[in-house]
Every structure is written in C-alpha cells, then in structure tokens.
Amino acid sequence: MQHTSDIRKLVRPGVRDLSAYNAKEIPCRVKLDANESPYSAFSNQLSAFSNKKIFKTLNRYPDPEAKGLKSALSKNLKIRPENILVGNGSDELIYYLITTFGGPILYPVPTFSMYGIIAKALGEKDIAIPLDGEFDIDMERTMSAVKRERPKLIFLSSPNNPTGNCFSTERILKIIEITSLVSRHPSLVVVDEAYQPFSSEKGFLPLLGDYTNLVIMRTLSKIGFAGLRVGFLIADPIIINEVNKVRLPFNLNSYSQSIAAAALRNRKETALNIKLIVSERERLFNELEKIKGIIPYPSEANFILLRVKNADKIYKGLLKKGVLVRNMKGIADGCLRVTVGTKKENDIFLKTVRKVLG
Numbered sequence: 060m061q062h063t064s065d066i067r068k069l070v071r072p073g074v075r076d077l078s079a080y081n082a083k084e085i086p087c088r089v090k091l092d093a094n095e096s097p098y099s100a101f102s103n104q105l106s107a108f109s110n111k112k113i114f115k116t117l118n119r120y121p122d123p124e125a126k127g128l129k130s131a132l133s134k135n136l137k138i139r140p141e142n143i144l145v146g147n148g149s150d151e152l153i154y155y156l157i158t159t160f161g162g163p164i165l166y167p168v169p170t171f172s173m174y175g176i177i178a179k180a181l182g183e184k185d186i187a188i189p190l191d192g193e194f195d196i197d198m199e200r201t202m203s204a205v206k207r208e209r210p211k212l213i214f215l216s217s218p219n220n221p222t223g224n225c226f227s228t229e230r231i232l233k234i235i236e237i238t239s240l241v242s243r244h245p246s247l248v249v250v251d252e253a254y255q256p257f258s259s260e261k262g263f264l265p266l267l268g269d270y271t272n273l274v275i276m277r278t279l280s281k282i283g284f285a286g287l288r289v290g291f292l293i294a295d296p297i298i299i300n301e302v303n304k305v306r307l308p309f310n311l312n313s314y315s316q317s318i319a320a321a322a323l324r325n326r327k328e329t330a331l332n333i334k335l336i337v338s339e340r341e342r343l344f345n346e347l348e349k350i351k352g353i354i355p356y357p358s359e360a361n362f363i364l365l366r367v368k369n370a371d372k373i374y375k376g377l378l379k380k381g382v383l384v385r386n387m388k389g390i391a392d393g394c395l396r397v398t399v400g401t402k403k404e405n406d407i408f409l410k411t412v413r414k415v416l417g
C-alpha cells in the first residue's frame with residue numbers, strides 16, 4: 060500500500076532536509092520579533108487610494124516592468140531605472156540571484172537565514188564563515204574560502220541581522236576588490252542594506268559606479284511597508300538584465316506597485332518614523348545596559364541583540380506576559396533579538412524583562 064511518507068522520497072534531497080522558514084504567527088500583546096516598523100506609515104493617506112485607477116483595472120495584469128515604481132525609486136535614490144530590479148520582497152531577489160548565478164554561495168554567520176535556506180532549496184553549495192569576536196567579517200577565513208571555493212555570490216548583510224552592526228567598510232571593499240570580475244576568483248558581492256535607513260553609515264550606493272561586481276539590495280519592509288512585499292536590487296544593467304531573465308513576469312502586484320510608488324514620492328512621514336525609531340533604539344539600548352543579566356550589543360538597525368543568561372526561560376517568560384521577541388537559538392545561541400517598537404511598547408518590554416529577570 061502506498062504511504063504518504065513515500066512522497067518525501069520524491070522530494071529533492073536538498074529540500075527534504077530543510078525546515079520551513081519559521082514565520083508562524085504567535086499571539087501576543089507587544090510584537091517585537093520580526094524587525095517590522097511599529098508605524099504603518101502613510102496610513103492616513105491611504106483612503107485616497109480608493110478612488111484611484113488601480114481599483115478600476117484589477118481585471119488587468121500588473122505592469123510587468125513596474126515602471127511607475129522604478130521611476131519613483133530612481134528619483135529617490137538618484138540612480139537610473141536600468142540599474143533597478145524590483146522583487147516581491149528582497150527574499151524573492153535572493154532567490155533570483157541564486158537562480159541566475161548558482162553557487163557556491165558564501166556568507167558570514169550569524170546572519171539572515173534566507174541566504175542559506177534558498178541556496179539549499181536550489182541545490183547550491185553554501186559556505187558559512189563565522190564572524191570574528193567583534194561581529195565583523197573574519198578576513199583571513201573569508202579570503203581563503205574565496206580562493207578555495209570560488210563562490211559566485213557573497214552575501215553581506217550590513218547592518219547585519221541579527222548582530223545589528225555594520226561590517227567594516229574597508230573589509231567589504233577589500234572583498235569586492237579581490238573578487239573583481241577580472242580577478243582569478245570573480246564573484247558578485249551582494250551588500251544587503253535592508254537596515255541601512257537606520258544606520259549612521261552611508262552605505263554602498265555611492266560606490267556603485269566604481270565596482271561592476273557590487274550588488275546592493277534594499278527593501279521597504281523595515282520602514283513601514285512589510286505588508287507590501289517590495290524589495291529592490293541595484294546593480295550594473297548587465298547584472299539586472301541577467302537576473303531579469305528568471306524573474307516571474309508579474310512578480311509585483313498592482314497594489315504594491317502603486318502604494319509603494321506613492322509612499323516613495325511622499326517620504327516625509329517615513330523619514331520621521333525612522334528618526335523616532337533610531338532615537339528609541341538609543342534609549343532602549345541605554346536602559347538595557349542598566350539591567351543586570353543583560354548584555355545588549357550596539358545596533359545600527361531597528362533591533363537590538365541581547366545576550367542573556369537563560370535565553371529560553373526569558374523568552375518564554377516574556378511571551379507569557381504577552382511580549383514577543385525572537386529567540387535566536389540555533390543562530391546566535393544564548394541571545395534574544397528585540398525589535399525597536401513605539402515608546403510605549405519599549406517601556407512595556409523593559410518593565411516585563413525586568414520582572415522576568417526577577
């Protein structure tokens with residue numbers, strides 16, 4: 060007799076051994092687990108959309124080239140539309156990059172888990188190099204892995220999720236230079252700037268013209284629009300054209316294109332919210348430093364990584380009282396990651412964590 064478990068034998072080995080990305084909804088009062096913005100920017104203008112053309116043309120497919128959105132991004136970032144590819148979140152763009160260029164894929168750890176998950180799902184080799192003691196790129200190990208393994212893609216999340224710091228600019232530049240397309244081990248270096256808007260560093264956009272093997276990835280998810288699923292790649296048009304070959308024709312729906320473009324044209328509210336989050340991050344960090352039993356790590360992002368004595372127990376204690384943070388077990392053992400919320404949410408978190416610690 061056939062058994063449903065026999066289906067697993069048909070699954071490709073790389074996929075069979077994977078676990079699904081853990082994005083379950085856990086009921087809570089204060090949600091500080093997913094690095095979202097606590098502010099739904101633009102919400103008071105959204106009613107204006109109900110009269111828009113988009114609602115009268117839902118029988119049509121979305122613009123496959125997302126021209127309006129690309130034009131808004133182009134003005135915003137002062138780059139040409141030919142340098143941009145938009146995706147259904149940057150997750151989709153990671154998929155497309157690995158589909159286009161293949162492996163090996165190299166990245167430092169701990170970092171954003173999707174680089175490794177997608178590489179495995181697509182049957183590509185992934186190479187994880189531990190960060191050094193300062194959470195920066197370990198140059199010796201990275202350089203020797205580059206020379207030995209010749210990765211096609213190197214993913215660098217800067218600011219890095221979950222450690223919160225930016226990697227040193229000189230180290231990133233050295234990697235970009237050593238893997239230049241005319242070197243003996245050419246590679247594309249993808250600087251994932253999902254959290255750049257919260258950082259005091261300039262980021263790599265100004266350097267785009269200097270290095271053909273530099274790819275920059277950004278997202279609207281962390282600055283108030285996670286529900287839209289809009290991410291974008293910025294790179295040399297030759298790279299954009301190659302990745303565009305594997306893009307699904309209508310990857311970004313009409314609503315997302317339209318709302319994201321409008322949000323980008325009207326950045327005041329978003330910019331203000333980013334400022335609020337940065338100032339709350341500093342306050343939260345200072346308060347956490349005063350709590351015995353917690354070591355917070357400095358952050359350039361919209362979250363803070365905390366080292367605590369009994370991470371599992373504290374995670375569960377917080378959740379019991381309705382406060383959801385991320386338990387980094389298996390990624391950064393002994394650590395929790397807390398997203399910066401509103402002042403009120405951060406105060407509830409601080410009060411609760413003090414209670415749970417006893």
Ligand code: PMP
Binds near residue numbers: 147150151171279290
């Ligand atoms: N890159 C990093 C470093 C992230 O932390 C995340 C979200 N957790 C993403 C990319 C994915 O973002 P998006 O919502 O655009 O898919």
